[in-house]
Amino acid sequence: MPDYPWEAMAPYLERARQHPGGVVNLSIGTPVDPTPELVQDALRAAADAPGYPTVHGTPGVRQAVVDWFARRRGVEGLDEQAVMPTIGSKELVAWLPFLLGLGPGDVVVRPRVAYPTYDIGARLSGATAVAADSLEELDAATRARVRLVWLNSPANPTGAVRGVEELRTVVDDARGLGALVASDECYAELGWGDWDVQRGGDAVPSVLDPRVSGGDFTRLLSVYSLSKQSNLAGYRAAFVAGAPELMPNLVNSRKHAGMIMPYPVQEAMRVALGDDTHVEAQKDRYRSRRERLVPALEEFGLRISHSEAGLYLWSTAGEDTWDTVGRLAERGIVVGPGVFYGDDGKGFVRVALTGTDERVDAAVERLTQS
Numbered sequence: 001m002p003d004y005p006w007e008a009m010a011p012y013l014e015r016a017r018q019h020p021g022g023v024v025n026l027s028i029g030t031p032v033d034p035t036p037e038l039v040q041d042a043l044r045a046a047a048d049a050p051g052y053p054t055v056h057g058t059p060g061v062r063q064a065v066v067d068w069f070a071r072r073r074g075v076e077g078l079d080e081q082a083v084m085p086t087i088g089s090k091e092l093v094a095w096l097p098f099l100l101g102l103g104p105g106d107v108v109v110r111p112r113v114a115y116p117t118y119d120i121g122a123r124l125s126g127a128t129a130v131a132a133d134s135l136e137e138l139d140a141a142t143r144a145r146v147r148l149v150w151l152n153s154p155a156n157p158t159g160a161v162r163g164v165e166e167l168r169t170v171v172d173d174a175r176g177l178g179a180l181v182a183s184d185e186c187y188a189e190l191g192w193g194d195w196d197v198q199r200g201g202d203a204v205p206s207v208l209d210p211r212v213s214g215g216d217f218t219r220l221l222s223v224y225s226l227s228k229q230s231n232l233a234g235y236r237a238a239f240v241a242g243a244p245e246l247m248p249n250l251v252n253s254r255k256h257a258g259m260i261m262p263y264p265v266q267e268a269m270r271v272a273l274g275d276d277t278h279v280e281a282q283k284d285r286y287r288s289r290r291e292r293l294v295p296a297l298e299e300f301g302l303r304i305s306h307s308e309a310g311l312y313l314w315s316t317a318g319e320d321t322w323d324t325v326g327r328l329a330e331r332g333i334v335v336g337p338g339v340f341y342g343d344d345g346k347g348f349v350r351v352a353l354t355g356t357d358e359r360v361d362a363a364v365e366r367l368t369q370s
Helices: 005-017 037-045 059-072 089-099 117-125 164-177 247-257 263-273 277-300 321-330 357-368
Strands: 083-087 107-110 128-131 146-152 180-184 220-225 237-242 303-305 312-316 348-352
Touching (some): 005 321, 059 083, 059 263, 083 089, 083 263, 089 117, 089 220, 107 117, 117 128, 164 180
Parallel strands (some): 107 128, 146 180, 180 220
Antiparallel strands (some): 312 348
8 A cells, every 4th residue: 555645744734833823724624513412412312232233224324315315415216225324435435446346457437636545445456546537538448447437526625516417428438338437425515606505506416316317326326424514524424325236235245344334323324314404504614714715815826726515625826736835834724735636636735624713714814914
C-alpha cells in the first residue's frame, strides 16, 4: 500500500499551529457539530444488544432506506432485499472490487479527480484502476476489460454534480460493456445554487433515479453515508442499495468476512433516515459557513471551481498546490492539497466547510486582512 498521503501535511499543520489565534483546520471533512439528540436517544435505547446483529440489516433499517430513497431521492420501487448497511461507506468503496471477484486483467474506472480509496480498492483486488470521466475516453482494449465504473456525484473533492443526462450516458455505456456502475453519493443532500432544494433548486439525482436507470436497478449500486448529513461519522453508518441480482452474493461474502454493522448503530441509522428536520438544520449551518468563506477566499486570491454541492470549496490561485497550502498555513489555516486527488488536482486546494462557526469566522478574518 502507498503511504497515507495526509502525513505530508505535518509541517504545514505545525506552521499553522504557530498562529497566535490558533489553527483553523479546514483540511479534512470531519463533522464538528453535535450528533442529533434523537439519534443519540435511538442508540441508547438499543444499547442492550447481547446477540449478533445481521449482515443484511434489520427489516426496519432496510425499509427506512427504501422510504428515504422514495422521499428524498425520487427513487420508487426499490426492494428492501436490495439494501445492505455498511460500516461507513469507505470500507465498501475499498472492498467492493474484491467482493465482486475482480482481479488481474480487470479494469476499475474512477473519476480523474477522485477520492484515493477508489484506487486502493482496485489494488486490493489486483485489478487496474484507470482515471476517466467518460468511458469514451478509453481505447477499445481498455474498454473491453472494464468491470466496474465508479461515479462520485456530488464529487469529493471538486463538488461537481452530474446531471441526469450525464449519469444516463455513463450508465448506458457501462451496460453496453456489461460493467457494474457504483455511484458514491454521500453528499447528495448538500446541494448549493441550482442544486439547493431548500432554495428552489433541483435535487441531486441518484444513479437509481428512474430518469437515469430506466426503472431497472440491474448492475447499479448507490452508496450512501450519514456521516455528513447527520453528523454520524463516528457511528460508521452507511448503506449500499440496488443491483438486486448481486446483493445476495455481497451479503453472503460479508457474512463470511464478519462485516456487520452493530445493531445499536442500525437502530440509530433507522431513526436518522426517518427525520428530515435535523438534516435541513445541518445544511443551513453549512450554507451559512459557505456563504462566509466563498467571498473571503476570493478576496485572498482564490478562484472557486465547481463546488456546486458537498462540504468543500475546490479552489486555485493559479500556482503550485503547495505554495497555496503554505501561504494559508502562514495565516493559521490548514486546507487539503489537490494533488492528493490525482494529477488533475495539481494547482488546487480543497477547503472544507467543517469548522465551527467561531473557527470559520476566524478564517474569514485572516483571509481578508491586508
